[in-house]
Amino acid sequence: MEPEEIIQQKTWEQLTDQEKIVLAELAPTPEDYNMLKKLMALAADAASSSGEVPPALRVKLENKL
Numbered sequence: 001m002e003p004e005e006i007i008q009q010k011t012w013e014q015l016t017d018q019e020k021i022v023l024a025e026l027a028p029t030p031e032d033y034n035m036l037k038k039l040m041a042l043a044a045d046a047a048s049s050s051g052e053v054p055p056a057l058r059v060k061l062e063n064k065l
Helices: 003-009 017-023 030-048 055-064
Strands: none
Touching: 003 017, 003 030
């Protein structure tokens, strides 16, 4: 599992020792991990609410028109 997936799917308490090692540079403490998790969630929310159409979908829509 990639670090981004781990952060999105698990709480600090659910991490295995191996996952904590993988994430050590990004979030060595529970506080850092939780902050990073919140930042990633905010970034995902901002991206989804920006109203931008993904390029691949834009091409398909343009081809239909």
